[in-house]
Amino acid sequence: MDYSRFLSVVSAARQPNILRYASNVIHRKPPVIVISGGIPDPSYFPFKTATFTTEDGTTIEIGEALMKRALQYSDTEGIPELLAWLKDLQMNLHNPPTAMYCPDQGQMAMCITTGSQDGLSKVFDMLVNHGDNVLLEDPSYPMAVLSLKALGSNIIKVPTDQHGVIPKALQEILSRWRPGDAKKLNNNLPKFLYVIPNGSNPSGSTMTTDRKKEIYQLARYYDFLIIEDDPYYFFQFEKPNAPTFLSMDVDGRVIRADSFSKILSPGLRLGFLTGPRPLIDRIILHSQCSTMNVCTLAQIATLELFHKWGQKGFLEHADRTMEFYRSRRDAMLAAADKWLKGLAEWYIPKAGIFLWIKIKGISDTHKMLMEDTLKKGVSLIPGRAFDVDSSAPSPWVRCSYSFASPNQMDKAFQILAELIKEIVEKDQGKLTL
Ligand code: 09M
Numbered sequence: 001m002d003y004s005r006f007l008s009v010v011s012a013a014r015q016p017n018i019l020r021y022a023s024n025v026i027h028r029k030p031p032v033i034v035i036s037g038g039i040p041d042p043s044y045f046p047f048k049t050a051t052f053t054t055e056d057g058t059t060i061e062i063g064e065a066l067m068k069r070a071l072q073y074s075d076t077e078g079i080p081e082l083l084a085w086l087k088d089l090q091m092n093l094h095n096p097p098t099a100m101y102c103p104d105q106g107q108m109a110m111c112i113t114t115g116s117q118d119g120l121s122k123v124f125d126m127l128v129n130h131g132d133n134v135l136l137e138d139p140s141y142p143m144a145v146l147s148l149k150a151l152g153s154n155i156i157k158v159p160t161d162q163h164g165v166i167p168k169a170l171q172e173i174l175s176r177w178r179p180g181d182a183k184k185l186n187n188n189l190p191k192f193l194y195v196i197p198n199g200s201n202p203s204g205s206t207m208t209t210d211r212k213k214e215i216y217q218l219a220r221y222y223d224f225l226i227i228e229d230d231p232y233y234f235f236q237f238e239k240p241n242a243p244t245f246l247s248m249d250v251d252g253r254v255i256r257a258d259s260f261s262k263i264l265s266p267g268l269r270l271g272f273l274t275g276p277r278p279l280i281d282r283i284i285l286h287s288q289c290s291t292m293n294v295c296t297l298a299q300i301a302t303l304e305l306f307h308k309w310g311q312k313g314f315l316e317h318a319d320r321t322m323e324f325y326r327s328r329r330d331a332m333l334a335a336a337d338k339w340l341k342g343l344a345e346w347y348i349p350k351a352g353i354f355l356w357i358k359i360k361g362i363s364d365t366h367k368m369l370m371e372d373t374l375k376k377g378v379s380l381i382p383g384r385a386f387d388v389d390s391s392a393p394s395p396w397v398r399c400s401y402s403f404a405s406p407n408q409m410d411k412a413f414q415i416l417a418e419l420i421k422e423i424v425e426k427d428q429g430k431l432t433l
Contacts, residue, residue, distance in 0.1 A: 001106050001252050003278045005182065006191055006225060008151075011126040014285040026072070042068035052301055060304045070300035074293045077284050078112030078272070082303045086110060089311060090274050094247040094256075098276065106252020106276035111284055112294045116231055116259035116271030121147050122286045123227060123255055126279065127191050128153045135173070135193040137165055139386035139396070141201045141229070144194055155388045156190060162347045164207030165195060167214040174222050182223035192225035192255075197245065199232035199352015202386045202398035206350040209242050216248050224253070231259035231271075232352035234318040237326045252276035260302070262353070262402075263318055268298040325353060331406035332399065339413040343420045344397075353402035361424040364393030372419050378412045 004012075019037065026034050049067055052060040062070060077083060087110055091099060101107040113119030120143070128134065130152035136144065138157035148155055159169040170193070181187040193215065197207040207215075219226050228245040236242065246256040255275035260268060273283060287293075306314060329348075332355050336346060345358045359365055366382040373380055383396025397416075401409065 001276065003106075003276065006127055006279075007282065008125065008127055008129045008132075011282045011286070014282060014289070016285060017288040027069070037073075039073060042072055045071045047071060050301075052305070054305070054308070058308060060301070060308060062300065062304065066300060066304075070297040072296060074296040074299070076287045076293050077110070077280075078294060079296065079299045079303065082112060082299050082306075083110055085303065085306050085311075086112070086272055089314070090246070092311065093241075094244050094274075096246050096254075096274070097248075097250045098252045101252065103277040106278065108252075108274060109277040109280035110272055110274045111280050111287070112299065113257075113271045113273055113283075113287075114291055114294050115261055115266065115269045116229065116257040116273075117143055118269075118291065118294075119257050119271050119273040119283070120144065120227070120229060122283045122290075123257070123273070123279075124148055124151060124153075125286060126282045127225070131188075133188050133190040135170070135190045135224070136388065137195055137200065137203075138388070139202055139383065140194070140388075141196060142385050142390075144229070145386070145388055145390075148194075149388070157388055158193070160200070160203060160205055162203075162205050164197060164200065164205045164211055165193070165215060167211055167218065170215060170218055174218060177222055179221050179223070189222060190224050192227050193219065194227045194229065195245075196229050196232070198230055198236055198242070199349055199354060201232075201352070202354055202381070202383070202396075203356040204347075204349030204352055204354040205356075206236070206242070206352075212243065212245055212248065216245060219253055220251060226254045228254055228256040230256060231262055233258065234263050235322050235325050235353065236351040237322065237329070238350055246274060255279060263321055264302065264305075268302060269295060270298055270302060325402065328353075328401040328406070329355070332401040332409050335406070335410040335413040338410065339417040340420075343417055343424075353400050355399045355401060357397045357399060359395050359397060359420055361427070362395055362420065365395060365397050366393070368419060368423060369397060372423075373416060376415045376419070378415050380412075380416070 025032055026039060045068065047067060048064055050062040096108045098106055098108040124147045128148065128151040132153050133156055134148055134153045135156050135158050137160050156173055158173060159166050177189050181189050199206060226245050230244065244256065245254045255273060258272050260270040273280060309317065333348060343360055346355055349355055362368065366384050369380045369382045381398040383394030384390050384392060387394060404412065
């Protein structure tokens with residue numbers, strides 16, 4: 001693949017930062033005398049040791065030597081042992097065809113990011129010039145929409161249903177172009193499709209394997225990249241987990257964003273990108289000039305946890321967590337059935353943490369949710385927040401079953417139902433006047 005046409009002007013201009021080399025040499029074996037880097041002496045770091053206790057009472061000790069490392073600058077792409085652990089995980093879960101390729105062929109590479117959001121915003125920055133066309137699921141995650149708007153891209157909305165992007169609709173959009181256009185100047189072919197394949201945010205949709213295959217073929221035919229943002233991968237309620245775009249990526253055109261926020265905890269701010277070497281290298285150059293490295297303490301603590309767990313233990317933890325969210329989903333569905341039947345429509349999410357509800361008889365949920373339900377003590381997000389045009393009326397509501405207890409969900413939907421009835425009755429009253 002020739003990646004040059006995908007790079008933004010900003011990304012193409014990024015140069016390596018020689019100072020990062022100085023912090024990368026401090027752990028070299030045999031050791032070298034480092035008088036090259038602006039690196040602090042760890043003997044004056046205030047924290048000396050730490051002990052973390054896990055849910056089963058096991059303790060993870062960070063002794064003095066490891067603590068010095070945990071509090072020091074570290075490699076921009078992530079500490080090597082954690083990267084190696086994550087690479088094993090990706091190989092086991094996705095077995096990407098690109099793992100066997102040469103670097104310039106788009107060989108699979110990885111870097112750790114400060115949550116997946118940091119990775120995604122750097123991916124967008126790497127790819128988007130003002131005026132570039134990009135493809136986005138409609139509705140989509142507001143952070144993606146806002147970042148892409150701020151970069152001046154022209155967002156083309158791709159229709160979705162409960163199974164994610166509709167390939168026929170995508171094909172229709174793409175039929176404006178011809179295969180081979182990518183090689184022509186000013187073709188303005190969309191550079192990428194951004195998708196949340198499992199338990200999409202906000203719609204809770206999960207893409208079927210057949211659709212993924214069709215979409216990957218379209219990406220090959222027209223030559224665009226696929227950004228697979230998959231923070232809810234481990235929360236698939238139907239087993240086995242579906243094959244990912246990364247697992248189908250014979251060309252090196254998929255950039256996958258993973259997140260530990262939902263499966264470990266968001267405060268650790270740990271995510272990771274997997275994609276073709278030439279593109280991951282541009283992200284690392286960006287990080288050299290921004291975050292420099294992802295919090296070393298968070299990486300060391302997580303690595304120690306992974307060493308205790310092993311990959312098997314991690315996957316068991318992921319399954320236990322998934323089961324918890326499945327029961328929360330079922331509790332929310334029960335509350336919806338009890339209170340919202342006849343007032344709203346929804347489908348059963350097969351993954352993730354979101355239930356996407358369409359209210360009947362209300363053309364825009366914005367005022368109701370931002371003022372009325374909030375006054376009654378319930379917080380919900382109106383559908384417009386997930387539209388490229390955030391002022392467009394939307395009858396949708398995003399509900400999350402990740403945080404509230406089943407009793408709270410029941411109460412929330414009772415309040416929502418009462419408000420819907422009030423508003424609809426008032427509107428009908430106005431019509432009959
Ligand atoms: N709401 C997310 N989504 C969210 C949300 C959030 C505070 C976060 C998709 O933690 P990271 O950086 O790994 O996750 C970012 C991310 C990326 N992609 C599809 C996501 O859903 C996190 C945080 C308050 C509200 C929040 O509502 O949806």
